[in-house]
Amino acid sequence: MYKQTIDELLVRHSFFAxxxxxxxxxxxxxxxxxxxxAAGYLAREGQxxxxxxxxxxxxxxxxxxxxxxxxxxxxxLQEGDILGWSWLFSPHRWQFDAKALTLVRATAFDGVxxxxxxxxxxxLGYEFMKRFAGIMIARLQAxxxxxLDLYGTAD
Amino acid sequence: MARLTNSPRFxxxxxxxxxxVVERLWRETADxxxxxxxxxxxxxxxxxxxxxxxxxxVFGVGEIPISISGDPADNTALLHTTRAVGTxxxxxxxxxxGDMLGLRGPFGSNWPVLEAGGHDIVLVTGGIGLAxxxxxxxxxxxxxxxxxxxxxxxGARTPEDILYKKELARWRAHFDLEVHVTVDRATESWRGNxxxxxxxxxxxxxxxxxAVAMICGPExxxxxxxQELLRRGVDSSRIFVSLERNMKCAIGFCGHCQFGPQFVCKxxxxxxxxxxxxxxxxxxx
Numbered sequence: 001m002y003k004q005t006i007d008e009l010l011v012r013h014s015f016f017a018x019x020x021x022x023x024x025x026x027x028x029x030x031x032x033x034x035x036x037x038a039a040g041y042l043a044r045e046g047q048x049x050x051x052x053x054x055x056x057x058x059x060x061x062x063x064x065x066x067x068x069x070x071x072x073x074x075x076x077l078q079e080g081d082i083l084g085w086s087w088l089f090s091p092h093r094w095q096f097d098a099k100a101l102t103l104v105r106a107t108a109f110d111g112v113x114x115x116x117x118x119x120x121x122x123x124l125g126y127e128f129m130k131r132f133a134g135i136m137i138a139r140l141q142a143x144x145x146x147x148l149d150l151y152g153t154a155d
Numbered sequence: 156m157a158r159l160t161n162s163p164r165f166x167x168x169x170x171x172x173x174x175x176v177v178e179r180l181w182r183e184t185a186d187x188x189x190x191x192x193x194x195x196x197x198x199x200x201x202x203x204x205x206x207x208x209x210x211x212x213v214f215g216v217g218e219i220p221i222s223i224s225g226d227p228a229d230n231t232a233l234l235h236t237t238r239a240v241g242t243x244x245x246x247x248x249x250x251x252x253g254d255m256l257g258l259r260g261p262f263g264s265n266w267p268v269l270e271a272g273g274h275d276i277v278l279v280t281g282g283i284g285l286a287x288x289x290x291x292x293x294x295x296x297x298x299x300x301x302x303x304x305x306x307x308x309x310g311a312r313t314p315e316d317i318l319y320k321k322e323l324a325r326w327r328a329h330f331d332l333e334v335h336v337t338v339d340r341a342t343e344s345w346r347g348n349x350x351x352x353x354x355x356x357x358x359x360x361x362x363x364x365x366a367v368a369m370i371c372g373p374e375x376x377x378x379x380x381x382q383e384l385l386r387r388g389v390d391s392s393r394i395f396v397s398l399e400r401n402m403k404c405a406i407g408f409c410g411h412c413q414f415g416p417q418f419v420c421k422x423x424x425x426x427x428x429x430x431x432x433x434x435x436x437x438x439x440x
Contacts, residue, residue: 061349073341076349080358101346141379145351146339150373151282151312 006031006107013054015082015131023124026117030110036100042083043098049086051108055079058104063097071097075139085132087111088118169406172212172257173199175233177250184316187283188248189224189236192256201233204265205290206397206425210405211235212257213250217243220402220420222287223261227294233258236286236318262405264425266291267395271367274393275303277359279380281310281352281372285318287397287424288371292326299331303366306333306359310352310376313338314345333360352376356383363388369425371397378435381428394428396435415440 006028010016016024034053036042042053042060053060059078063071074096077083086094088111118125174195182188194201203209203223212218219241225234239248250256268291276295280288295302307326311317317336327334335355337348348355352372368384370377377396384394400412400419407421415434417423434440 059348070343073345073349076337076347078348078358142351142354145353145376145379148375149312149339150351150376151310151316151339 006033009054009056009107013080015054015135019127023127026124027109027114030113031107032110034106034108036104036106038100038102040100040104041097042100042104042106043094043096045094045097047094049084049092049094049111051111052082052084052087053098053106053108055081055083056105056107058106059101060104060106061099061101063099065097071099075142076101082132082135084111085136087115088128088132169259169262170404172210172218172259175256175258177252177254177256178232179252180248180250183236183318186240187236187238187316187318189234190247190250190256191225192233192235192258193231194233194258195255201261202230203227203233203261203290205268205294206266206287207261207263208287208405208424209233209235209258209260210262210402211243211247212259213243213246214255214257216246218257218259218403219243220262220405222397222424224286224289225293227290228297236283236289238283259405262420264423266369266397266425267367268294271295272298272301273303275361275366276305277308277356277361277366277368277384277389278306279308279352279356279368279370279372279384281376282312282316283318284370284372284376284397285309288369289319289322291369296329296332304333304361305331306361307335308352308355308359309334309336310355310372311336311338313340314342314347335359351379353379353383356380356387366393368394369397370394374398374435381432381435391428391432395425396428396431397424398426398431399424 010024010028055077057079059076061073062075063073065071083098118128175192177190178193179191180188205227208220208222210218211221221235221237224236225232237244239245278288295305326332337350337355341349366389368389370380381394398419400414402412402420403409405420407418412419
């Protein structure tokens with residue numbers, strides 16, 4: 001059976017579209033395929049954020065824990081979604097739990113390594129900032145719509 | 156894409172309600188219900204096109220527009236689903252089998268179900284907006300072979316607010332229908348998607364170059380949905396929205412539902428996006 005390499009995965013993904021082949025190679029070199037069983041955690045709130053994920057299969061819930069309420073799901077992410085930007089921003093700690101709701105296959109990218117490369121090469125750093133800012137804007141917009149309680153009653 | 160047409164069909168004066176009896180009324184969610192009506196005059200024809208609405212009159216309380224939510228091919232039942240939120244709908248929610256209502260209609264334009272033949276279909280809806288789209292889905296499924304991929308994307312406030320749960324489960328079982336549901340706020344037992352309906356568009360399996368999109372929900376949701384569909388590459392001439400305004404006469408006389416140069420009751424409620432997109436972004440309208 002044909003297995004897609006990480007390079008091929010990146011070339012085909014819109015998040016990495018247009019990046020220089022050398023950069024793709026660099027990012028792919030920092031990538032590692034991982035597998036999580038349902039109810040397993042990709043990240044825990046407060047822990048060091050030293051990676052980000054490209055979800056290749058399955059569903060991941062971003063959760064917050066509140067005393068007496070159990071986990072609250074803020075958002076779910078699916079195949080093709082990028083998970084995690086805390087690796088890029090100080091204090092480099094995960095802000096949410098990321099729990100696999102199903103079997104999840106994801107490619108994890110070494111954030112510490114990439115952060116160092118971004119510091120060395122600010123063009124690369126700017127590319128990462130722009131691309132992660134795009135994800136953050138989309139998620140912020142979606143969260144704003146969620147907060148509007150659009151489907152609530154009018155009175 | 157063919158222009159939408161509306162087809163008011165009046166045996167009588169369009170302002171004169173016909174009497175209908177409540178055959179059954181049931182709760183869909185905590186604040187929504189469906190009422191099943193049958194005409195007192197058994198010979199009355201109540202055929203309608205998907206997307207049209209009726210004016211329902213609770214005697215002594217008031218008259219309101221409600222979209223028809225049943226199967227257009229089923230001439231034994233006239234269904235309306237609405238939320239018990241105002242004086243009239245709250246009074247309506249208390250009706251019992253055998254109680255009587257006044258009904259005028261059907262009014263307005265319809266979803267372009269026939270014109271969309273041969274294309275992929277994307278139905279995007281939120282909250283109670285699933286009710287006016289359900290007749291379109293029934294009509295599409297009745298002639299499923301005439302369409303490409305068919306995708307239903309539905310957003311609800313919470314899992315408890317999901318309309319037509321059993322039917323959604325049945326639709327999910329169709330191998331030729333993609334159903335994706337998301338909620339704004341999850342409960343602990345919810346294992347589905349969390350997030351707004353617009354987030355489902357990006358990964359929904361349809362060909363944007365070919366798809367016809369029909370959207371029904373709160374206007375803000377429809378605005379962002381159209382943006383997402385346009386971003387995905389769906390041409391605005393193939394996007395249709397159902398608008399809601401304060402409708403009184405339902406035949407374009409009173410002017411309550413004026414929307415720029417159009418009346419939502421007569422020229423809508425279903426509009427091609429091209430016809431209304433500027434107005435949707437005009438605050439004063």
